[in-house]
Amino acid sequence: MAPTDLDTNEPRVVLSARGLRRDFAGFVAVKSVDLDVRHGNIHALIGPNGAGKTTVFNLLTKFLAPTSGRIELLGHDITRMAPARVARMGLVRSFQISAIFPHLSVLDNVRVALQRPGGLSVQFWRSLAALDRLTPRAEELLRSVGLDDARNRLAGDLSYGRKRVLEIATTLALDPKVLLLDEPMAGMGHEDVATVSDLIRSVAKDRAVLMVEHNLTVVADLCDWITVMQRGEVLAAGDYATVSRDERVKVAYMGTADD
Numbered sequence: 025m026a027p028t029d030l031d032t033n034e035p036r037v038v039l040s041a042r043g044l045r046r047d048f049a050g051f052v053a054v055k056s057v058d059l060d061v062r063h064g065n066i067h068a069l070i071g072p073n074g075a076g077k078t079t080v081f082n083l084l085t086k087f088l089a090p091t092s093g094r095i096e097l098l099g100h101d102i103t104r105m106a107p108a109r110v111a112r113m114g115l116v117r118s119f120q121i122s123a124i125f126p127h128l129s130v131l132d133n134v135r136v137a138l139q140r141p142g143g144l145s146v147q148f149w150r151s152l153a154a155l156d157r158l159t160p161r162a163e164e165l166l167r168s169v170g171l172d173d174a175r176n177r178l179a180g181d182l183s184y185g186r187k188r189v190l191e192i193a194t195t196l197a198l199d200p201k202v203l204l205l206d207e208p209m210a211g212m213g214h215e216d217v218a219t220v221s222d223l224i225r226s227v228a229k230d231r232a233v234l235m236v237e238h239n240l241t242v243v244a245d246l247c248d249w250i251t252v253m254q255r256g257e258v259l260a261a262g263d264y265a266t267v268s269r270d271e272r273v274k275v276a277y278m279g280t281a282d283d
């Protein structure tokens with residue numbers, strides 16, 4: 025009998041893809057991708073530009089339909105499911121900073137997030153006053169991410185790193201089982217990277233995190249498992265020590281020793 029997760033001490037797989045493929049007008053952007061994301065793990069998707077990372081994210085979150093292959097979330101086949109339903113089931117993608125409303129306070133940004141049904145629409149017709157009952161939960165969330173001191177500031181006035189923290193807090197409002205982060209450290213200085221790394225570490229204790237990240241120092245420091253993509257395919261997978269020793273990965277990133 026084939027081994028199953030029950031036979032191992034590994035944390036359970038919460039998100040998996042098998043044979044994932046996406047064609048764009050004859051061009052194969054993603055091909056035969058297999059991926060297992062485990063509860064409690066921080067999993068990185070890395071690879072050179074154009075490797076297919078964003079396309080995989082779009083396929084997993086159902087923003088793109090796969091040409092073929094299968095995706096399972098918490099044991100359910102979500103391959104043909106609508107994005108809002110997948111979000112309600114616990115697969116939540118953090119968009120870039122633009123997901124924040126700059127003219128609302130930090131607290132109101134989280135309160136608005138808390139009343140989103142599937143994480144994808146905002147019911148502006150509800151007055152902010154009607155959101156009062158969400159204040160205690162919003163304050164608790166802000167405390168957990170270290171933004172409680174900024175609760176009354178306009179979100180647009182926060183530093184770049186703290187905007188990112190707020191943006192992650194708004195996705196945590198949906199209590200995701202799997203959180204997908206698209207380049208969470210993009211454009212950040214050292215201090216902000218440390219803050220956001222600590223936050224990702226703490227949120228991953230209770231869920232899985234899958235992130236696309238170009239900063240390999242961050243990946244080495246933060247991630248339990250790394251999937252390396254190149255030209256639409258998985259080139260290597262494993263912990264950082266394993267993939268960084270892989271000759272194919274070295275060539276993909278740095279060219280051959282003779283280059």
Ligand SMILES: Nc1ncnc2c1ncn2[C@@H]1O[C@H](COP(=O)(O)OP(=O)(O)OP(=O)(O)O)[C@@H](O)[C@H]1O
Nearest residue numbers: 048051052053071072073074075076077078079080
């Ligand atoms: N909508 C589309 N139509 C046609 N080709 C596409 C489309 N989306 C992506 N591609 C192509 O698919 C390939 C993979 O792109 P993708 O954006 O997934 O790569 P990536 O690894 O995220 O790259 P980067 O690190 O530069 O963001 C690229 O060659 C890209 O040009």
